[in-house]
Amino acid sequence: MFSRILNYKIFNGNMRSLLDYIDRFDKVNIVSGNPQVLNSGLKNEKLFKSFTDSNAVIIPDGIGTVICSKIVGEPVEEKIAGIELMDNVIKQCELDGKSIYLIGAKQEILDNCIVNLREKYPKLDIVGSHNGYFDLKKCDEIVQDIIKKEPYAVFVAMGCPRQELFIADNIDRLNCKILMGVGGSFDVIAGKVNRAPKWMIKMGLEWLYRTVKEPFRIKRLGEIPVFIIKTLIYNKKS
Numbered sequence: 093m094f095s096r097i098l099n100y101k102i103f104n105g106n107m108r109s110l111l112d113y114i115d116r117f118d119k120v121n122i123v124s125g126n127p128q129v130l131n132s133g134l135k136n137e138k139l140f141k142s143f144t145d146s147n148a149v150i151i152p153d154g155i156g157t158v159i160c161s162k163i164v165g166e167p168v169e170e171k172i173a174g175i176e177l178m179d180n181v182i183k184q185c186e187l188d189g190k191s192i193y194l195i196g197a198k199q200e201i202l203d204n205c206i207v208n209l210r211e212k213y214p215k216l217d218i219v220g221s222h223n224g225y226f227d228l229k230k231c232d233e234i235v236q237d238i239i240k241k242e243p244y245a246v247f248v249a250m251g252c253p254r255q256e257l258f259i260a261d262n263i264d265r266l267n268c269k270i271l272m273g274v275g276g277s278f279d280v281i282a283g284k285v286n287r288a289p290k291w292m293i294k295m296g297l298e299w300l301y302r303t304v305k306e307p308f309r310i311k312r313l314g315e316i317p318v319f320i321i322k323t324l325i326y327n328k329k330s
C-alpha cells in the first residue's frame with residue numbers, strides 16, 4: 093500500500109483505494125507529496141514530523157515522486173494529483189451532505205473559486221472561507237471560525253511550505269475529518285490558470301506546461317532532480 097521513499101511512506105494505490113483508505117481515519121492530513129513539498133519536510137523538522145505522523149497520508153502528486161517510487165522498486169499504481177483528489181472529496185461531500193471550508197489564495201480568486209464550485213456542485217455546503225494572506229502566527233480568529241463551523245473537510249491553498257505549516261500548527265485543534273494542502277488549486281478552479289492538456293498530464297509533463305505558463309516556477313523545477321538524487325543516494329546506502 094506504500095512506497096518507501098527516503099523516510100516517507102507514499103500511498104501507492106489508485107484513487108478509489110485512496111478514498112477508501114482515507115475513510116478509515118478519524119482525522120487525516122492529506123499531504124500532496126510532490127518533490128517540493130517532500131524536500132521541505134527534509135529541511136524542516138516540524139514538517140517532517142507532520143508528514144510522517146500516523147494521521148498523515150502522503151499522495152504521489154508529481155512525476156518526480158512517481159520516478160522515485162520506481163527507483164526504490166515500489167512503483168506507485170498511478171500519480172494522484174491533489175486537485176483530482178480534492179475534486180473527488182468534494183463530490184462525495186455534496187452527495188453525503190458534508191461541509192467544506194476553504195483557506196487560501198487572493199480574495200478575488202477565492203470568491204471566483206466558490207462561485208465555480210457552487211455551479212459545479214449546487215448542493216455543496218461551503219460553511220466558510222478565508223483568503224490566504226494573513227499572519228500564520230496570528231490566525232487564531234480563523235482557526236476559531238473553522239472550529240465553530242465544524243466542516244468535514246478543510247482545503248488549504250497557500251503554496252508550500254506555508255499551507256503545510258498552517259496544517260502542522262493547527263491540526264490538533266481543528267475538529268474536521270480531512271485537512272489538505274492543495275497548492276494552486278483554487279487558482280485552477282477559479283479559472284485563473286488552466287491545468288495542462290490531458291496528453292501532457294498523461295506523459296508526466298504537467299510541470300513543463302505550468303512553467304511555460306508561469307515562468308516564475310522555473311526556480312522550483314530544481315526541486316525535482318534534488319529529490320531524485322537524494323532518493324538515489326539514500327537507496328544506494330540502504
Ligand code: UDP
Pocket residue numbers: 196197198201223224225226249250251252254274275276277278279
Ligand atoms: N498564496 C496564499 N498566501 C500566500 C502565498 C500564496 O494564499 O502567502 C496562494 C496564492 O495566491 C496561490 C497559491 O497560494 O493561490 C500558490 O500556489 P502555488 O501555485 O505556489 O502552489 P503549487 O500548486 O505550486 O503547490
